Amino acid sequence: MELIAATAMHGFAELTAELGGDAEAVLTPLGLRVEDCGRTDVFVPLRHAIHAAERTAALTRTPDFGRRLALRQGIEVLGPLGVAARTAQTVGEALGILENFMGAYSPAIAVHLGDDGPREDVVFWQWRLGLDPPVRHHQTAELSLGIMLRLLRLFLGADYAPLSVHLAHAPLSAQSDYTRYFGASVHFNHTVNGFTLNAIDLTRPLAEESDSHQAAIDALVGVIDSCGSSAAQSVARLTGPLLPGGTVTVETVAKQFGLHPKSLQRRLAAEGTSFSAVIDGVRRDIAIRILRDTDVSLVQLSRQLGFAEPAVLTRACQRWFGSTPSAYRTRLRCAAE
Structure with missing residues (x-):
């Protein structure tokens, strides 16, 4: 059983209620508790948290549930990992910290920043889920990319957008919804989930520019x-x-x-x-x-x-x-x- 910090479910109950759902009815059969959502000192089974997001999206008929939940979360859900990223000198170093220490958030989640083929001016940041057997996790993938987008905008400015977005599943709502949300072109049924980024952006300093x-x-x-x-x-x-x-x-x-x-x-x-x-x-x-x-x-x-x-x-x-x-x-x- 792989775990994830309960901060990953910050805002879950409130959003579910706003959509007309019952968070307790969704979480209790999965062995999860409403009062644990968002707690910094609790880990919950990752597979169960994934199921909760998928079930809530279906029950409330909200295909963009993961993207909506990401709007309620920021770097604080990563706890000490987020603080460590903030202490980095550059955006690239911050992303490296996230890659090296993601196990602190969940051992089954990995992120990686690498090159994007022959072009030296772009890089590809990817998010991977390592559950065996695998489980449908479309909402969690979109939640994770939504949170990463918020982190990039914290680091690089509120209007920042990646060069392109890649999702390993088909669109869950209108493609125009994705374009508005990410501010970039979105490619579906890709081999991995992630963003294409400008390599030059990784050199941007953080400590001197981030008020937070x-x-x-x-x-x-x-x-x-x-x-x-x-x-x-x-x-x-x-x-x-x-x-x-x-x-x-x-x-x-x-x-x-x-x-x-x-x-x-x-x-x-x-x-x-x-x-x-x-x-x-x-x-x-x-x-x-x-x-x-x-x-x-x-x-x-x-x-x-x-x-x-x-x-x-x-x-x-x-x-x-x-x-x-x-x-x-x-x-x-x-x-x-």
């Missing part, structure tokens, strides 16, 4: 400095979603808080802990929740925790719980009965 960039950093620093939240708690909230990317370092996290790594380490030391201890605690808490509440395989759990292989997970569980992950899962479920 400093506001986001200031807000994160404020979380650390607030009396109600310790540095350790702030680091824990920030790093949990980043673990699947496998490269959570004190340098990466400190940069997102606008701090020097040594400054962050000093704050943690003053609280009687360390960066490695906080990360270990985050991994332990996530492992408990997933082993107790889901049937996620140990291979997938290892990826969720940012471990290189299941053997590392087994050693960690022996240290945390005195047993293997499988044995601990059995113990948790027996205790709940």
Whole structure:
């Protein structure tokens, strides 16, 4: 079972209600909860979230449901991943961060920026879903491209449009709807989903031009400095979603808080802990929740925790719980009965 951050469903219930639907009636049979939609500390089964979007589009007779939902979402749904992208120096670097750390949002989703054939002045950004067996995900694909369009407009200006848009499915509504929405020509039944972009746009600087960039950093620093939240708690909230990317370092996290790594380490030391201890605690808490509440395989759990292989997970569980992950899962479920 692959997961996705519940922020991916931000605005889902509200949009469904506006369209005359009942979000709870759609979500409950799928094992999802309305109150989890948009939460930053919850992961939900990706396959179920995809089904929810498809069912709602059908029940409310809204073929552009995914595109509409994207209008209610922005970089904030990506959580720490979005903040990391904002700290990039250029648009190209921001897109590289999204590519490298997309596993923090969902391990089954991948994005890639590459060349677009023989032309050196254009590049192709693509979005891929890696579920096996595959599932119909037209709404989710359009939602994802809609969110990416909003990110590009945040980085490059409100009127920005890609050179062209490519969708791997047939149009769900009039083609003119797509042209108005994306501001570019849209090609359907393509081999992949994505955008063709001007290569020169990737060189555009971000930090100096984005007013929202400093506001986001200031807000994160404020979380650390607030009396109600310790540095350790702030680091824990920030790093949990980043673990699947496998490269959570004190340098990466400190940069997102606008701090020097040594400054962050000093704050943690003053609280009687360390960066490695906080990360270990985050991994332990996530492992408990997933082993107790889901049937996620140990291979997938290892990826969720940012471990290189299941053997590392087994050693960690022996240290945390005195047993293997499988044995601990059995113990948790027996205790709940």
